[in-house]
Amino acid sequence: MELIPDDIRAHLLANGAAEEEMDYIPVVKFFDPCGRGTWIITEMMDDGDSLLGLCDLGFPELGYASLTEIQSVTNRLGLSIQRDLDFRPCFPLSVYTEAARLTGSIIGAEQVIDAVAASMGTPPMPRDDVIAEWMGLHYGRNFDAESEPAKASWRARYVASHRRD
Secondary structure, rough: OOOOOOHHHHHHHHHHHHHOOOOOOEEEEOOOOOOOEEEEEEEEEOOOEEEEEEEOOOEEEEEEEEHHHHHHHHHOOEOOOOOEOOOOOOOOHHHHHHHHHOOHHHHHEEEEEEEHHHHHHHHOOHHHHHHHHHHHHHHHHHHHHHHHHHHHHHHHHHHHHHHOO
């Protein structure tokens, strides 16, 4: 399996190239199918190798990881690092980081993420299919045809329009 297909790479690079620093919703999650190694990634730097996110190799920490190094890992059963195809993040990286700090791991964080987000006052981000439907109905635009920076803008616009202050 390809760890970072072109659409995910484009999203990661767009986040990494942004002028202002943001607390992004994670884009992709990698894991060791036979171990504890887990990475939740939000950005890729323009070198195409440096990834920013929450990395857990026994202790979760926010920082950079090398795509080349992640791709080179072969565990004790001869399996490589996998992309979690079922990962559907709906909170910014700061919420995952706090949940991992509280539980001691990314895997533990995923069990309590909703409660941690609520305690931080962070509402969940709707899935892209929900935003795509809203955008099509209200603006006649195709979300999937938009560039990654434009998608990020539409996500923010959706959240702002649905805020209940």
